[in-house]
Amino acid sequence: MQAVEINGFGAPEVLRLAERPRPVAGAGELLIRVSASGVNRPDVLQRTGNYPVPPGASDIPGLEVAGVIESGDADALAQAGLKIGDRVCALVAGGGYAEWCVAPVGQCLPVPKVLDDVAAASLPETFFTVWSNVFDRGRLQAGETLLVQGGTSGIGVTAIQIAKARGATVIATAGSDEKCAACKALGADHAINYRSQDFVAAVADITGGRGVDVILDMVAGGYVAREVDCLAEDGRLVIIAVQGGVKAEFNAGLVLRRRLTITGSTLRPRPVAFKAAIARSLKEHVWPLLESGAVKPVIHQVFAPTQAAEAHTLMESNRHVGKLVLKWS
């Protein structure tokens, strides 16, 4: 089969189309004939040597795919209510940039009827991450306020839409006025250009000094102290990336006085059973929002697999709004 492989860590040009053996589904797994593969920032980190492949996972990059079930563990398929020929999208621990991909049955979801495979391939990585961090760890409730850092990232466009659809007030940050407008078009109640405004002052202004209940952070570093300042009583800060550095110094007194929670997680190395539980929650709570159109995939650009390097170059430029996808057929 054709696959995009990482030919030595480095610049986007190390991504190249190569011939690889077709993977074989084992117990509890299925084989997908892939028609589209989502591109995510963790793929860029893997390409540069900053995100090791978990033990047992494919060295081919790519954490999400959509396509048709070609074969698989018959019992597991039946238990999941799936059959050969069904269209699915899947979260995988690697191997997504390829014409065929193996996925645990529990990490597959049916493609919502209203979506094509390109749109479906853009869903799993950000939807699993946002559900797990904003709603499970962050416990965001209807009526509460969420601050999304990086509102136009793949993660951000997902978080804004699901949080709004579930009755939260959403404040998003982004690095330009155009990106702030995009956040608002997706449903954010407020958008802050963090390059021209101090987000701590802006959040205080928007919330009348109360602060926000949950923050989804992909920056960390110097942001943590400022985010602690932004949290309301019993607020929760959920860190999913450290683009701004791993070290932080913050006012621990505020953590006590406001009873704050600082937490975080990384999805890829978690066990299949954990990811399958997220899949069940998504199917119950979020898939109906996709079916109804209340939540929509946001695709910035679709690339041929031969253009994987261009997709990574665009992602590193931060010029995109939403997701980038590779289309195989």
Ligand SMILES: NC(=O)c1ccc[n+]([C@@H]2O[C@H](COP(=O)([O-])OP(=O)(O)OC[C@H]3O[C@@H](n4cnc5c(N)ncnc54)[C@H](OP(=O)(O)O)[C@@H]3O)[C@@H](O)[C@H]2O)c1
């Ligand atoms: N923990 C997990 O399980 C997990 C899973 C998936 C992804 N992630 C992480 O989540 C992040 C987003 O992933 P993605 O695939 O959605 O990436 P992406 O689309 O490439 O987005 C990265 C975003 O970071 C924003 N950004 C950079 N510096 C910022 C700052 N100082 N303040 C606010 N925003 C800033 C950029 O927007 P501006 O142009 O507006 O700065 C850009 O939109 C990545 O760091 C990724 O590694 C974590």
